[in-house]
Amino acid sequence: MTTLLINCNTALMASRTKRKKGYSVVRAATDKLSKAVTVEKTELRKAGKLAAWTSIRQERWEGELQLQGEIPLWLNGTYLRNGPGLWHIADYYFRHLFDGYATLVRLHFHHGRLVASHRQIESEAYKAAKKNNRLCYREFSEAPKPDGFFSYVGGLAQLFSGASLTDNANTGIVRLGDGRVVCLTETVKGSIQIDPETLGTIGRFVYTDGLGGLIHSAHPVVTETELVTLLPDLVRAGYTVVRMEAGTNERRVVGRVECRGGPAPGWVHSFTMTEHYVVVPEMPLRYSAENLLRAEPTPFYKFEWRPESGSYVHVMCKASGRVVASVEVPPFVTFHFINAYEAVDDDGRITAIIADCCEHNANASILDKLRLQNLQSLTGQDVLPNARVGRFRIPLDGRSAGTLESALDPEEHGRGIDMCSINPTYQSRPYRYAYACGAQRPCNFPNTLTKIDLLERKAKNWHDKGSIPSEPFFVARPGATEEDDGVVISMVSGQDGEGYALILDGSSFEEIARAKFPYALPYGLHGCWIPEAAIG
Numbered sequence: 001m002t003t004l005l006i007n008c009n010t011a012l013m014a015s016r017t018k019r020k021k022g023y024s025v026v027r028a029a030t031d032k033l034s035k036a037v038t039v040e041k042t043e044l045r046k047a048g049k050l051a052a053w054t055s056i057r058q059e060r061w062e063g064e065l066q067l068q069g070e071i072p073l074w075l076n077g078t079y080l081r082n083g084p085g086l087w088h089i090a091d092y093y094f095r096h097l098f099d100g101y102a103t104l105v106r107l108h109f110h111h112g113r114l115v116a117s118h119r120q121i122e123s124e125a126y127k128a129a130k131k132n133n134r135l136c137y138r139e140f141s142e143a144p145k146p147d148g149f150f151s152y153v154g155g156l157a158q159l160f161s162g163a164s165l166t167d168n169a170n171t172g173i174v175r176l177g178d179g180r181v182v183c184l185t186e187t188v189k190g191s192i193q194i195d196p197e198t199l200g201t202i203g204r205f206v207y208t209d210g211l212g213g214l215i216h217s218a219h220p221v222v223t224e225t226e227l228v229t230l231l232p233d234l235v236r237a238g239y240t241v242v243r244m245e246a247g248t249n250e251r252r253v254v255g256r257v258e259c260r261g262g263p264a265p266g267w268v269h270s271f272t273m274t275e276h277y278v279v280v281p282e283m284p285l286r287y288s289a290e291n292l293l294r295a296e297p298t299p300f301y302k303f304e305w306r307p308e309s310g311s312y313v314h315v316m317c318k319a320s321g322r323v324v325a326s327v328e329v330p331p332f333v334t335f336h337f338i339n340a341y342e343a344v345d346d347d348g349r350i351t352a353i354i355a356d357c358c359e360h361n362a363n364a365s366i367l368d369k370l371r372l373q374n375l376q377s378l379t380g381q382d383v384l385p386n387a388r389v390g391r392f393r394i395p396l397d398g399r400s401a402g403t404l405e406s407a408l409d410p411e412e413h414g415r416g417i418d419m420c421s422i423n424p425t426y427q428s429r430p431y432r433y434a435y436a437c438g439a440q441r442p443c444n445f446p447n448t449l450t451k452i453d454l455l456e457r458k459a460k461n462w463h464d465k466g467s468i469p470s471e472p473f474f475v476a477r478p479g480a481t482e483e484d485d486g487v488v489i490s491m492v493s494g495q496d497g498e499g500y501a502l503i504l505d506g507s508s509f510e511e512i513a514r515a516k517f518p519y520a521l522p523y524g525l526h527g528c529w530i531p532e533a534a535i536g
Ligand SMILES: CC(=O)/C=C/C=C(C)/C=C/C1=C(C)CCCC1(C)C
Pocket: 097, 098, 099, 138, 139, 140, 165, 166, 170, 171, 185, 186, 187, 215, 218, 292, 302
C-alpha cells in the first residue's frame, strides 16, 4: 500500500517540475492516487482510528483536492501549517505530541481551486534519525540513549553547549516582512527556512548577531517590519527581549527582565505585545536545569511546577527597553497568548495593559495530557482539564498586583480552549474576535472550533462528532472593514480515519467548503498565510 502511494507520489513530483501553469498534470496524478487511496481508507476504517495521533504515511505528497462547497474567489494565496508528524524511528515510538519530526502542510488557493501538499522538514535531527535509525538529539521529552548519544554527538559537554539539542522545527511557522518563511521550535538552532512553494528545506536560519542563547519563545511576534522574541536566561533567571528588523538576521537587544520568582525563569512558549509594550509572562511552570539533564521525562518534562514561587507579568517599553510595570498576578498556565492592547483613559493616557491568553486554570497537568498514549487511548473520556480565555489587566500606575479573570463564561466553549488566532490587522490593538479550538465534552482533547466574541462574551462553535480540528486560522478578505470579514481555515482528522481541509465563514462561522485529503494527516500546530500578491 505504502509503496503504491510512494510510486504515485514520485510520478506526481516528477510531473510537477514539468508543468508550467494549471493543474491538469496534478489532477491526472490525483486520479491515479485515488485508486491507492481506496485501499488505504478501508484499512483505516478497520482500524477505526483518528489519524491525528499517528505518524505521517509518507514523506511527501501533492495533489488537487475535490471540493464540497465553494471557496471564495478572493481567497488567493497559500496557507502553511507546521507541526509534529512523525513519532517513531524504526520500531521506537516517541512519547509526547511535541516530540514528532516536523511535517509541513500546504494549501494553495487559486481562483476557487485548492492544491494541497505535505513534506517533512529536513532538520539535522530528522536526517540523523533517518540515517542512524535512532534518535540522535534531545527532543521535547525524548533523549538519545547514552550509547547512541555519545557516538553521534560526542560528550556531555555538548549538552551544555547546545550541540545535543534538537533543531526539529516542529512548532511555528512565520512569514517575515522580507518574505522569508521560517519554521520554529523552542531551540534557537531549530529555526529553519523553507521554500513556501515546494516545502523544501532551504537551511538553518542563522542569527548573525552573536547573541547566542540556546532557547527562545516558539512564537515570536512578527510584523511587516520586525520580529520580536524572548530569550529566557536559565543562568541568571530572566528574559532578554530582542528585536530583528525585516531583511536582516541580526537580533538586537531591546532590554532585560529579571525574574521575581526564584532561580529559574517561567516557560515562555509564547508572549504578547501591545503597540508600545512587550508583555513578558513569568508563570510558575519554570524551566528546570535538573529535569533538562534527566534522560527520562518527569510529569512536567523539562519544567517544574513551583506555585510557591509566584506568578508575575512584566511590561517593557519597546522604545526604551525599560520595565515600566512588574506585577504579581494569580497563578496561571498558558501555552498561547491571544493578543494584547493598551487601555486608555478619557485623556488618551495609557492606564493599563489588557493581555489575553488560553489559560489552563493554573493546572500544569495539561502538559502530560498531551502524551500520545493519552491522546490515542482516552478518546471520548472526559479527561481534558478545564481551560478559559484568561484576561490579564496590568495597571501602569505603580500598583503591585494585576488581575486575571475569565473573559467569558468558559461553558461557552466547553471549558476547553487553545490554539488561537485573530485577524492579524488587530494584533497589538483593541480587538473583538478570537478563533480557537474549544471542547464539546466528554473529550480528552479540544474537539471543536470556536469563535469567541469578547465584546458580547459569547462563543459560536463548530463540531463534527469524533473529529479533531487543528488551529482555526483567520484570513481576512482583502479590503474588509469588519474584523470578522474573512474565512477560517482548519484541517480536520475525522473519526473514521479520513481528513479534510475546512473553510468556515469568519462572520457566520458556518462551513462554506471542505476538501478531503486522499489520506488523513497527523494533528498539526500552527499556521501562516502568504497572500498570492506576496508570492508573485
Ligand atoms: C511542539 C511544541 O510546542 C514545543 C516544543 C518544544 C521543544 C522541542 C522544547 C525543547 C527543549 C529542549 C529540547 C531542551 C531545552 C528545553 C526545551 C526548550 C524545553
